[in-house]
Amino acid sequence: MLFKKSLIKLALFGLVWAVAPVLPLSAFADGADEIIKKVEHNLNGKTAVMELTMVVKTKRTERTMKMESYSIGNNKSFIKILYPGKDKGITFLTVDNSMWQYVPRIEKTIKIPTSMMLQSWMGSDFSNDDLVNESSISEDYTQKLLEETDKEYRVELLPTEDAAVVWGKIIMAVSKMYYLPTTVQYFDEEDMLIRELAYTDIKPFGDRFYPTRWLMLPKEPQKAANKTIIEISNAVFDAEVDESYFTKRALKRYSK
Amino acid sequence: MLFKLALRNITAHKKRSSVTALLTAIMTALLVFSSAWIDGSHDTMIQSAVEIYPGYLQITGKEFRANPSYDHLIFDAAAIEQELAQNNDIASFGARFESFVLFSADEKAVGGMLTGIEPEKEVHLSRLSSSLKKGEYLSADDTNQVYIGHELAKRLKLGVGDEVAFVGSGADYSFAADNLKVKGIFQTGLFDFDANSAFLAKGYFDRIMVAENYATHFIVLPKRPGQAAELAAAIADNIGPQYQSASWNQTMAGLVKAMKLDSIFSYITLGIIFIVIFFVIMIYTFLAVFARIREIGILRAIGTTPKQILALLLLESSLLALISVVIGGLIGGAFAHYFHHNPIVFAGMEEQFKQYGLAASAMPTAFMPLMILRDMVVMFGLSVLSTLYPILKVNRFRPVEAIHHV
């Protein structure tokens, strides 16, 4: 998964988009559904290979990491850390809902236990679960267009009864020009804003446009000083990706 | 004059006086010993719970206890160290850095606490070193040598000399991982603690966790552990508002409550025993007073006022009570003193104690002269009070009635 998948998942776009779900009968319903469909199409690909930089800021520290990510569809991904040197060669593999990690310093592959899935991933404001979770907007949420301005649509996403997502509500702003998300706000059940993800700096990669800067801002008071920025420096979509990346052996093999 | 008379009366009825005195003395001894036992067992429980690991006094970042994240660390451990070194009420202190990591021996990972400690100082601050079961305790210049809880070692299938890896995050949130070698295995007896904890020498820990000059806690051993709360307040004044200094009463509020709960039951029990004692003393006084009813009648007949008789009888019972209470206090105190130095051992009760988070089965009694004095005063009051009814009753007889009373 990693990056592509996580990207997609984070924003809840990752779907292999099959048949449109049952639509609510609101006046905007068709509109919202269409919008999300296009967004998903624009963010989605059969495969993705990316290079990216992640900057994690807290009240007192700032760290930069570089990594590359390979993914196929929605449920397989592989990430390798390139920088800093101390962490170079650490690899992550996610297949379906499980996650493994290889650490060259200890020459060990570790399966991340369920109890750790909600812990922070590499100290960032993303959790392990964000990377693994296969939830998808089309399957897990009902969509409703809240507002339309000159530049953006605002779509409200409410989890369906069956969706195993912690959020009570997500509000996504979508750029009319690119049909890509600009901001995604995550709320709890009491409508309290928990975190906000902003996508900016849209650039062309081959035949598609893609947001290259993501900013995650936690909104809970105790984490208010934190933020995580991901910048995508290079991306290739829909190229052939070697299946051998998505095995446990790859963790060690591609670590070097 | 009254006093002499009272004394004479007591000595004249040696048998009766001594039985009453003996009774009161036994009761006093019982009370003194019971309270010594209650206080002693609570002290032991608290002491053992506190001394195993948490310590009497903890210094942390201001918000660390509410929200134990790396954002609320002690970021200048040297400054705190300097401050604490100047304090004359501190017996010893040391820094710790606790972090949650994944341990892994094979692919299966187990979450747990990996803590950097100052091994030499920790000897005075906790029972870690004395809980050694196998292998060796840490020393300051150890590198990747880990001192691991018995149950955690069992979960990871580790013995002394085996390797275990951990992954976690450093104080700067960077990725941290290392291979560690088991140097020693400890068992404090607290299952949860033994199943989750492992320790490294802080020097090495700080390097791999990027935690130099950082700490999550300072643990302080006061010279007088009883004054931990006062010392905590005094330290708090000195180290500044970005830190919190808390004594065990705060850090282990649950334990304090448990002890209070236990005291409630102890006092209910003692209360019931006292009711019985009250009756017994009353009966003995009753017997004593009525045996002298003729004498009282005669005294009245020759013109002694009921007030004077009341005073005389009360003085007698007070004197007698005083003597008995002193004897009882001495006996009870002697027992408390003996069992203070030769604790009673409850083998096989460990499970129950563990429920309260304790790992001690030897319970010394408390030996506190002030408490003994308190109990003696209580008993004195109780025994004088229980003589009131018979004394008042006998005083209600008219002189002629009393003289002819059979």
Next chain:
Amino acid sequence: MFRLTGKIAWVSLARRRTRSVLVVLMIAVSLWGLLFMEGIYDGMVEQMINNAIRSDSGHISLFGGGYRLDPDLSRQVADVAAVDDFLAKDSRVLSYVKRLKQDGLVATAHYSRGAAIFGVDLEVEERHGRLAGYLYQGEFSFGRRARGAIIGFKLADKLQVRIGSKIILSAQDRHSDVSAAPLKVTGILKTNNMALDENAVFIADKKARKLLAMDEGVSQVAVILHDEAQIPGLQQELRRRFPHLEILRWNELYPALMQSRVMMEGFNLVTSLLIFCVAALGVFGVMLVSVLERLREFGIMLAIGTRFSQIRNIIFAESFFLGFIGFGLGALIGWGTLYYFKIYGLDLSMFSDAFDEFGMDAVTYAIIRPSYFVTALVAVTMATFLSVLVPLWVLKKAKPIEAINKN
């Protein structure tokens, strides 16, 4: 003859009415205190044991082989059908439940916590352990389409969830994949079984099976018997019949509770001894004095031909009268008090708000056991008997006939 002895004894007691009443009162009060303590403390311990038995262990629990050391989904109670068959037919079994159990994670948008997930059938649980009686908030139901979850009150507190809040439950399924499901909190339980209150998430059996990809198999079968005395017998038979299962009694699963019970028994014994020593001392004092002051009287009786054994009987009778009247009175008040607390419970919450933190009920319902009264009767008899031995010996030594001439 007995009537006469009794009459004389009675009259002598009546002559010193205040003194006799005091002794009777003293015995009654000590007995009352003893009964009160025994009944309340036993009630407290039995309540804790009862909570554990009803909410979790039953009298006997069956687990798959090796389950307790490594509670993995693969270690199930195999051949449930055979176990079912046996338990359903055995006349000693009052009821039993089957539970599916797996450790997992429960999360909200703000918090996440480890949890023990139980797949249960609420109707069966209610018949089995009256689980609904522990409901603290909400309702005892998984709601429409079984999307509800009933969780322990401490867990609810830590997650800061209320009735109606959404929680996400995730766990490893049978294939070691992580599986998750959204649930609504429909009920909050307070069993005062600490392990459950802190960790338990009860969900519908069907839901749990779907989450864990377990079509069949159960992790635990908890059995409650008609009679506690039959526990070891049934356990042995089960062990013989199902040798590959782990079959444990409640006191093996909750050793701390068993120790509480043993400790309470010891405590009650010590306390009763203590109280009766004190009471015996009281009777002794009275009897001694009453013998001493009647030396002349006894002397005259002996002089006119009464045998010493008759006098001894009178003294015994006096002592027993005191003892038995005291016992009767104390037993009556004690029984009344315990009966009151058995019905209405003794609320100790004013002393401390910490009870539920330690797995105790703040309201204790007393227990009344016939053995309390039997033990007390034996103790009173002993106390009254022993306490006249010295006075009798004193009487014999004093040569009462000589006493006539004194004064």
